[in-house]
């Protein structure tokens with residue numbers, strides 16, 4: 001299957017590959033897997049005192065579309081508030097990357113990772129709960 005130019009660009013020059021300290025209270029980590037293919041994506045955000053995502057990193061063990069989706073997601077999340085970042089849906093990722101139907105689940109993985117990272121960050125802010133969602 002032919003990948004779009006944007007997928008190839010993100011695949012060959014992935015943005016924001018890396019890892020943050022999972023124990024940092026300012027860091028939210030989302031770790032998700034795709035049941036369809038077994039690919040795994042880790043997406044992390046660092047949130048400042050104003051609730052703005054000042055940095056985002058990812059590591060994806062998966063196909064080109066999954067790598068491109070997560071690379072794009074980290075680019076889009078930077079500088080956004082948590083609420084704004086939560087609006088990044090798989091459909092707009094898939095549209096931006098021109099993903100074919102069989103690769104839509106790769107962008108769903110990115111949306112799931114975004115949600116999981118935000119949720120993890122939020123759960124760290126409430127001392128009541130020590131729930132983590134890094135068990136995927």
Ligand code: FES
Nearest residue numbers: 037038039062063
């Ligand atoms: Fe996941 Fe493509 S099936 S690598």
Ligand code: FES
Nearest residue numbers: 037039063066106
């Ligand atoms: Fe499964 Fe891309 S994440 S084929």
